[in-house]
Amino acid sequence: MQxxxxxPLELVRGSLDHCVKCTICETFxxxxxxxPLFPGPKYVGPQxxxxxxxxxxxxxxxxxxxxxxICTTVCPQGVKIAExxxxxRARMKAERGVPLRDRIIARSSLMGRLGTPVAPxxxxxxxxxxxxxxxxxxxxxxxxxxxxxFAGRTFQGWxxxxxxxxxxxxxxxxxxxCSTNYYEPRLGEMTVAVLEHNGFRVxxxxxxxxxGLPLQSNxxxxxxxxYVRRLASTLAPYARRGYDIVATSxxxxxxxxxxxxxxxxxxxxxxxxVVSAHMYDICEYLLWLHxxxxxxxxxxxxxxTVPYHAPCQQAGHWMGKPALDxxxxxxxxxxxxxDADCCGIAGTYGLKAEKYDIAMAVxxxxxxxxxxxxxxxxxxxxxxxxxxxxxxxxxxxxxxIEVLYRAYGLSG
Amino acid sequence: MRSDAVVxxxxxxxxxxxxxxAEAGLKTTVxxxxxxxxxxxxxxxxxxxxxPDLVESPARALPAFLAEHPEHPYARISLELIEQxxxxxxxxxxxxxxxxxxxxxxxxxxxxxxxxPTAVVPASMAAGDLRSGGRFxxxxxxxxxxxxxxxxxxxxxxxxxPSGAGIEARAVRITEPGSEPDVGALDYxxxxxxxAFRRAVxxxxxxxxxxxxxxxxxxxxxLDRHAEVRRELEEALERPVFEVxxxxxxxxxxxxxxxxxxxxxxxxxxxxxxAVVxxxxTSERSVTSLSVRAAAGRTTAYEARWFVLATGGxxxxxxxxxxxxxxxxxxxxxxxxxxxxxxxPRFLPGVFDDHPMSRAGLAVDERLRPLGPEGAxxxxxxxxxxxxxxxAEPWRERSGNGLALATGFAAASHILEDxx
Numbered sequence: 001m002q003x004x005x006x007x008p009l010e011l012v013r014g015s016l017d018h019c020v021k022c023t024i025c026e027t028f029x030x031x032x033x034x035x036p037l038f039p040g041p042k043y044v045g046p047q048x049x050x051x052x053x054x055x056x057x058x059x060x061x062x063x064x065x066x067x068x069x070i071c072t073t074v075c076p077q078g079v080k081i082a083e084x085x086x087x088x089r090a091r092m093k094a095e096r097g098v099p100l101r102d103r104i105i106a107r108s109s110l111m112g113r114l115g116t117p118v119a120p121x122x123x124x125x126x127x128x129x130x131x132x133x134x135x136x137x138x139x140x141x142x143x144x145x146x147x148x149x150f151a152g153r154t155f156q157g158w159x160x161x162x163x164x165x166x167x168x169x170x171x172x173x174x175x176x177x178c179s180t181n182y183y184e185p186r187l188g189e190m191t192v193a194v195l196e197h198n199g200f201r202v203x204x205x206x207x208x209x210x211x212g213l214p215l216q217s218n219x220x221x222x223x224x225x226x227y228v229r230r231l232a233s234t235l236a237p238y239a240r241r242g243y244d245i246v247a248t249s250x251x252x253x254x255x256x257x258x259x260x261x262x263x264x265x266x267x268x269x270x271x272x273x274v275v276s277a278h279m280y281d282i283c284e285y286l287l288w289l290h291x292x293x294x295x296x297x298x299x300x301x302x303x304x305t306v307p308y309h310a311p312c313q314q315a316g317h318w319m320g321k322p323a324l325d326x327x328x329x330x331x332x333x334x335x336x337x338x339d340a341d342c343c344g345i346a347g348t349y350g351l352k353a354e355k356y357d358i359a360m361a362v363x364x365x366x367x368x369x370x371x372x373x374x375x376x377x378x379x380x381x382x383x384x385x386x387x388x389x390x391x392x393x394x395x396x397x398x399x400x401i402e403v404l405y406r407a408y409g410l411s412g
Numbered sequence: 413m414r415s416d417a418v419v420x421x422x423x424x425x426x427x428x429x430x431x432x433x434a435e436a437g438l439k440t441t442v443x444x445x446x447x448x449x450x451x452x453x454x455x456x457x458x459x460x461x462x463x464p465d466l467v468e469s470p471a472r473a474l475p476a477f478l479a480e481h482p483e484h485p486y487a488r489i490s491l492e493l494i495e496q497x498x499x500x501x502x503x504x505x506x507x508x509x510x511x512x513x514x515x516x517x518x519x520x521x522x523x524x525x526x527x528x529p530t531a532v533v534p535a536s537m538a539a540g541d542l543r544s545g546g547r548f549x550x551x552x553x554x555x556x557x558x559x560x561x562x563x564x565x566x567x568x569x570x571x572x573x574p575s576g577a578g579i580e581a582r583a584v585r586i587t588e589p590g591s592e593p594d595v596g597a598l599d600y601x602x603x604x605x606x607x608a609f610r611r612a613v614x615x616x617x618x619x620x621x622x623x624x625x626x627x628x629x630x631x632x633x634x635l636d637r638h639a640e641v642r643r644e645l646e647e648a649l650e651r652p653v654f655e656v657x658x659x660x661x662x663x664x665x666x667x668x669x670x671x672x673x674x675x676x677x678x679x680x681x682x683x684x685x686x687a688v689v690x691x692x693x694t695s696e697r698s699v700t701s702l703s704v705r706a707a708a709g710r711t712t713a714y715e716a717r718w719f720v721l722a723t724g725g726x727x728x729x730x731x732x733x734x735x736x737x738x739x740x741x742x743x744x745x746x747x748x749x750x751x752x753x754x755x756x757p758r759f760l761p762g763v764f765d766d767h768p769m770s771r772a773g774l775a776v777d778e779r780l781r782p783l784g785p786e787g788a789x790x791x792x793x794x795x796x797x798x799x800x801x802x803x804a805e806p807w808r809e810r811s812g813n814g815l816a817l818a819t820g821f822a823a824a825s826h827i828l829e830d831x832x
Contacts, residue, residue, distance in 0.1 A: 020727070023661045024451045027598055073686040076446030076728055257708040277709035291414045291715075317707045318686030320413070320441070325682070337677060 093219030112182025119152030423448020425798030426722030461810025509535025523658030525567025545577025773802030
């Protein structure tokens with residue numbers, strides 16, 4: 001794949017003049033489709049943006065945008081609707097202040113670092129009804145919202161001890177993200193196993209901190225920029241040496257591909273640009289390998305039905321649903337593709353007490369489809385979406401990599 | 413990304429071409445910058461409505477029309493193929509209950525109260541056929557600011573029908589729902605899926621209706637469960653109920669989009685949204701791949717054996733005119749036909765004037781392949797369909813969805829011939 005050096009960066013705010021008020025974004029917006037509290041992406045985006053001045057005059061309904069980004073993906077005119085909204089929300093928050101709750105839940109790597117050594121206790125508290133009721137009262141984090149469980153160990157710790165395979169013929173860099181490190185280290189281990197099965201040595205750079213996405217979506221743009229710059233400087237030396245980087249957290253991968261450049265105005269960060277050009281979603285990468293004849297297809301039959309939901313952040317990669325093509329390589333696997341656009345959680349949105357009901361209403365169609373599939377497991381590329389699906393339906397939800405791992409018959 | 417066929421554009425022509433190809437067993441990928449104009453246009457299939465006078469039968473009018481307009485896209489396909497495309501859509505979008513044919517145009521009311529000629533309509537519009545006149549009540553929903561039944565009814569009552577029959581039309585209003593400050597077509601469409609809401613509407617309406625009146629609603633009678641919504645209203649009101657399309661978003665258009673999209677998914681098709689084509693890989697007279705802008709700082713090559721450009725016209729950015737009057741086709745830089753010389757006027761003052769620029773687009777050969785600079789097909793495996801084609805003026809001819817359907821269908825037919 002060639003690198004696109006010469007394309008001028010589309011101005012986010014400038015794109016609003018391309019809006020022809022066709023309302024296509026409004027027909028797709030999962031939030032405005034379930035609540036009158038959010039008047040819709042066109043209204044708070046290209047329309048209201050014209051009336052925003054340096055002095056403010058913001059409509060607080062902007063805060064109900066979940067940041068899923070579907071509006072930008074379906075816009076036929078290329079208007080950066082979600083990006084306009086994210087920037088405007090940040091300006092509004094800068095004026096009105098960010099609640100303590102949002103400052104806490106936006107720091108996923110800090111939470112992970114604090115919780116990991118005391119995982120049993122932390123998990124007990126986060127599953128405890130009385131504590132959650134208290135948390136809701138004090139911090140306005142909804143008592144029923146999905147919370148991840150601390151693994152009590154880190155993926156980084158495993159990766160440091162993991163010996164490099166002797167027979168590797170090529171190498172790839174793994175950007176695992178905070179959730180894999182602190183909550184789902186098994187996903188990281190399975191990703192390494194799948195890549196090693198395909199002849200890769202997997203490089204896991206140390207000091208992989210948060211990508212800044214939760215900070216950005218909570219309007220903490222300066223903090224988000226610091227995290228992005230730091231992470232980009234960690235990964236950039238590998239990209240400059242020509243290594244491709246794969247991400248299993250689809251939204252964090254997207255942050256480094258595109259969103260940090262557009263929403264945080266980091267297009268001038270040389271590290272980020274070279275990281276962006278080498279960043280792949282893991283399924284995108286495996287499918288790319290397959291089309292070059294470089295993916296092993298020694299899959300065992302997997303005679304199960306898996307409901308699959310491609311998260312909205314994944315649609316923002318503008319690459320379709322590569323997991324479906326990979327699943328199609330597995331004998332006897334039946335995939336029930338969801339036609340729902342969003343699970344509602346949108347990172348930290350659905351955790352908030354005032355937004356929890358909206359998030360559940362957004363996800364209702366998906367939850368119905370997952371339940372109807374009567375399957376032992378569902379698949380989805382984003383961790384917060386998996387936690388939301390599990391919490392809402394009781395169906396364990398895994399990354400597509402786990403399905404491939406099982407079909408390869410891998411262990412360890 | 414490798415496929416048998418790549419279709420660029422997710423409007424009606426692109427989805428039709430893609431669905432046909434996928435159902436024929438070709439691995440088909442749709443790449444689209446965004447959703448196409450299905451969401452903006454009524455779901456009716458207007459084949460030919462004005463030429464320039466009102467067309468009563470597209471089948472009869474087309475030969476003379478094409479003799480006069482030899483560069484029209486319809487001149488590249490046969491009447492038989494247009495008919496096949498309509499029959500095909502009727503089957504594929506079974507849930508929408510398309511009715512009508514090329515033999516005779518129906519006349520259905522627009523939201524402005526104009527009897528509009530159209531060949532094929534979804535079942536939800538059929539009872540609004542005005543050809544033999546009749547008595548109609550048009551329902552105003554209190555909070556729906558884009559639908560004004562009194563304006564519609566007054567204009568319609570003055571309309572002259574070819575049959576000479578008369579139309580009696582009047583407005584009726586209902587107050588449901590009472591509280592929402594700003595309700596759009598989709599909000600109402602969802603509200604109508606709620607049985608309690610439907611009952612409230614029906615009971616308020618029933619006492620206002622007079623005998624023999626058919627009832628026209630704005631096109632908001634349900635999304636996924638539209639057939640059930642309309643049937644229940646017809647039963648409760650004991651008379652035919654129909655929809656009138658108006659300003660975007662078009663709920664019937666969304667139903668059509670969803671029907672085609674889910675059929676495409678079922679057929680194993682891939683739909684990639686947000687993808688902008690920025691160039692092509694070519695070899696001799698073949699396109700080998702399309703370069704698509706990825707979200708990352710690189711492009712992705714979409715390789716295939718056949719390609720269809722269904723990118724739309726000026727409105728979607730498929731054609732671009734700059735301030736010097738230069739017109740370009742934005743995806744692949746193909747030559748654009750029908751562009752007036754730079755020193756001559758490009759547009760005229762009236763909206764419905766015969767604008768010199770209006771027929772600009774891709775000229776194609778008899779197999780719908782865009783022509784290169786020397787006047788022959790630029791590539792043997794690149795086809796074009798829909799609003800990107802040169803030679804039509806859909807808004808004056810009332811031919812937009814007919815052209816999209818027929819050319820999308822025909823482009824797929826040519827590819828399937830090559831594939832077999």
